[in-house]
Amino acid sequence: MRKSPVDIDKQNAVVRIRGLYKSFDTLDVLMGMDLDLYKGENIVVLGRSGSGKSVLIKLIAGLLKPDKGTIRVAGEEVDRLSPKELQELRLKIGFLYQGSALYDSMTVRENLEFPLVRNSPPLTRKERDAAVYEVLENVGLAQSIDKMPAELSGGQKKRVGIARTLILHPDIMLYDEPTAGLDPITSSDIITLINEVQQKYQTSSVIITHDLTCAKATGDRLALITDGKFSREGSFEEVFRTGDTEAKKFYDYNFIIDP
Amino acid sequence: MPSTPHKYTFYNRLRTSFLADIYNVCRFILRFFAEVFRPPYEFRETVKQCYNVGYKSFALVSLTGFITGMVFTNQSRPSLAEFGATSWLPGLISIAIVRALAPLITSLIVAGKVGSNIGAELGSMKVTEQIEAMEVSATNPFKFLVVSRVVATTLMNPLLVCYMGFIGLLGAYVNVHQHENTSFAAFFQHGFSSISFLDIFASIIKALIYGFTISITGCYQGYNAIKGTQGVGKAANVAVVVSMFLIFIEEMIIVQVVNQFR
Ligand SMILES: Nc1ncnc2c1ncn2[C@@H]1O[C@H](COP(=O)(O)OP(=O)(O)OP(=O)(O)O)[C@@H](O)[C@H]1O
Ligand SMILES: [Mg+2]
Numbered sequence: 335m336r337k338s339p340v341d342i343d344k345q346n347a348v349v350r351i352r353g354l355y356k357s358f359d360t361l362d363v364l365m366g367m368d369l370d371l372y373k374g375e376n377i378v379v380l381g382r383s384g385s386g387k388s389v390l391i392k393l394i395a396g397l398l399k400p401d402k403g404t405i406r407v408a409g410e411e412v413d414r415l416s417p418k419e420l421q422e423l424r425l426k427i428g429f430l431y432q433g434s435a436l437y438d439s440m441t442v443r444e445n446l447e448f449p450l451v452r453n454s455p456p457l458t459r460k461e462r463d464a465a466v467y468e469v470l471e472n473v474g475l476a477q478s479i480d481k482m483p484a485e486l487s488g489g490q491k492k493r494v495g496i497a498r499t500l501i502l503h504p505d506i507m508l509y510d511e512p513t514a515g516l517d518p519i520t521s522s523d524i525i526t527l528i529n530e531v532q533q534k535y536q537t538s539s540v541i542i543t544h545d546l547t548c549a550k551a552t553g554d555r556l557a558l559i560t561d562g563k564f565s566r567e568g569s570f571e572e573v574f575r576t577g578d579t580e581a582k583k584f585y586d587y588n589f590i591i592d593p
Numbered sequence: 594m595p596s597t598p599h600k601y602t603f604y605n606r607l608r609t610s611f612l613a614d615i616y617n618v619c620r621f622i623l624r625f626f627a628e629v630f631r632p633p634y635e636f637r638e639t640v641k642q643c644y645n646v647g648y649k650s651f652a653l654v655s656l657t658g659f660i661t662g663m664v665f666t667n668q669s670r671p672s673l674a675e676f677g678a679t680s681w682l683p684g685l686i687s688i689a690i691v692r693a694l695a696p697l698i699t700s701l702i703v704a705g706k707v708g709s710n711i712g713a714e715l716g717s718m719k720v721t722e723q724i725e726a727m728e729v730s731a732t733n734p735f736k737f738l739v740v741s742r743v744v745a746t747t748l749m750n751p752l753l754v755c756y757m758g759f760i761g762l763l764g765a766y767v768n769v770h771q772h773e774n775t776s777f778a779a780f781f782q783h784g785f786s787s788i789s790f791l792d793i794f795a796s797i798i799k800a801l802i803y804g805f806t807i808s809i810t811g812c813y814q815g816y817n818a819i820k821g822t823q824g825v826g827k828a829a830n831v832a833v834v835v836s837m838f839l840i841f842i843e844e845m846i847i848v849q850v851v852n853q854f855r
Binding site: 397435436448 | 721730733
């Protein structure tokens with residue numbers, strides 16, 4: 335799985351994080367984090383369980399408030415926005431949850447229509463159906479349109495989750511462990527999908543993963559969280575061809591087996 | 594720098610749990626009133642929830658109403674018979690059912706069926722991050738989930754109460770007819786002449802208040818459920834227990850207030 339070259343606009347940071355701090359009660363999670371996500375770029379965020387990866391993207395989406403520091407998304411400072419402005423900004427953000435978070439009382443079709451009927455200018459039934467089919471086709475699940483989420487496998491749920499975020503054509507995608515718990519073939523389908531999304535819609539993405547195959551195949555740049563900060567950052571080679579012990583442990587676990 | 598954990602004193606517990614809860618509940622209720630009148634309205638979802646509330650409790654309300662009417666009549670007969678006053682039965686029963694039994698029993702059933710359901714449903718949506726997912730798809734989950742359910746339950750509860758009152762009286766009539774051979778017309782004429790407009794009005798107000806209590810409690814518990822499947826079970830359970838408790842407290846207060854008007 336080699337990645338085809340992409341256009342990255344290094345002048346244009348769609349997400350810019352400076353000096354970000356976040357703690358819960360007595361637990362300090364993020365401690366002085368800086369990050370730039372450029373237009374058209376996929377950045378992979380690595381880090382141990384509990385290191386605050388999910389917290390980081392929730393902060394980007396404005397679901398949590400930072401204790402200190404600034405987060406600018408598409409030029410706007412997220413925690414200064416009014417609820418209405420935040421809602422508008424969120425239309426530009428797609429969020430894939432670690433557990434997919436499909437609405438389990440609704441069919442796949444209703445799940446996909448949910449953001450559509452509420453946010454776009456009124457569409458006709460036909461236009462809505464067309465939009466739903468298009469994204470489902472993109473994730474290869476057109477035949478599951480009338481199923482309930484409970485009838486889908488974990489991988490199918492992830493794909494519907496991606497479809498649901500794609501339906502509003504977001505500029506920024508936040509993927510929380512897109513391949514976790516999936517078989518290698520489904521994982522590689524999802525990796526392909528993530529790259530297609532980047533190419534087709536010129537999105538910028540933050541991809542959280544523990545799966546280094548996914549990291550290498552989707553990431554234009556990698557960043558490793560240790561102790562609430564990015565300790566290493568750069569290409570796959572730059573991050574892992576170093577003496578950094580944390581990075582080495584990650585690498586060793588993922589590629590321990592020589593076929 | 595991790596700060597020292599809170600000392601486990603009574604005062605700290607009060608401050609962090611009980612008072613904080615009251616503060617949060619008040620904020621939740623205020624948020625409801627702030628959002629209920631603000632467009633866009635979730636009409637479809639509200640209608641769907643109305644249907645849900647009615648559909649879920651209809652059978653149980655019918656059955657319980659009928660049995661309550663019948664049994665209550667049967668149990669009251671001996672004490673009236675002592676004074677040879679069984680002809681007062683229709684009036685007595687009507688007052689009991691309309692003033693007290695219908696609103697109370699219906700609301701307890703709705704708390705058990707609908708309140709627990711709201712708690713569990715929102716609780717599981719909360720712990721599986723569906724509520725947050727609505728927020729990131731730029732929808733207001735509070736409006737979609739909470740406002741629709743609270744409005745639906747608050748509006749449907751009075752309907753169910755009226756319905757139960759009617760079914761209860763029907764049950765009472767069957768019993769009275771068996772024993773005293775009273776006619777349908779005579780029973781209801783006597784019954785209705787004993788109840789006043791204030792009785793009906795007060796019962797409908799009660800039903801509205803109890804419906805609101807049940808649904809807002811269920812929503813609050815579900816919306817604030819903590820992670821894990823335990824959180825969901827707890828939300829459903831606490832929703833029922835707390836709303837039943839509150840219903841009795843409110844009953845006590847409302848009866849006092851209504852008596853001022855009699
Ligand atoms: N809403 C919250 N309230 C309290 N603590 C939280 C909250 N969200 C996250 N945490 C804590 O913050 C820490 C980081 O959580 P986070 O979910 O970001 O980890 P993660 O890096 O995504 O881990 P994983 O790889 O397992 O998903 C955890 O210790 C977690 O307990
Ligand atoms: Mg996570």
